[in-house]
Amino acid sequence: MTMFLYVIGFSILVTMALALARALAGPTVFDRILAVNMFGTKAVLLVAVVAFVTGRADVLDIALLYSLLNFVGVVAALRLVERGSFYATERIHVKTKPGEKL
Template sequence: MFIAAMIGILVTMALALCRALLGPTVYDRILSVNMFGTKTVLFIAVLEFLTGRPDFLDLALIYVLINFIGTLAVLKFVRYNDLGAEPEE
């Protein structure tokens, strides 16, 4: 049953990758990569039950946070071309 959930998540990841390759604008690609990251978190969580190693959940938790910060960092870089820029008021 975990295998079925895993296949579902993998199919979704493939669809997100298709959109990341096709995407006309850069924001489509960032959206797809963000979604890909969320699916990676679910994938790790399911993998933990499939292999029976509870340590994987810590990795999933860290991945949520890194995914969020990474998306914001890429967005800021696209907007300002500089990660240390002060936001304009």
């Protein structure tokens, strides 16, 4: 049982390594964010497997939290990519009157 879960955890680690390789090699920034998203999903599954290896159900709470954090992280990184800069330069250049549409 424990040995079996070790093997499963190892294969999930292999997938995470493949995703990291894509994150390093990705031609565009979107490939990198996609790979990091997959890395996070696999990390959730790995934490769930680890919870059963150690036999402590409390570890599942970490997986629960991480699945939400991963999503927020991906969307935040995408917002940053869409704006292109840390919300700094664009705001200085945009000149509109209040109530006017961009």
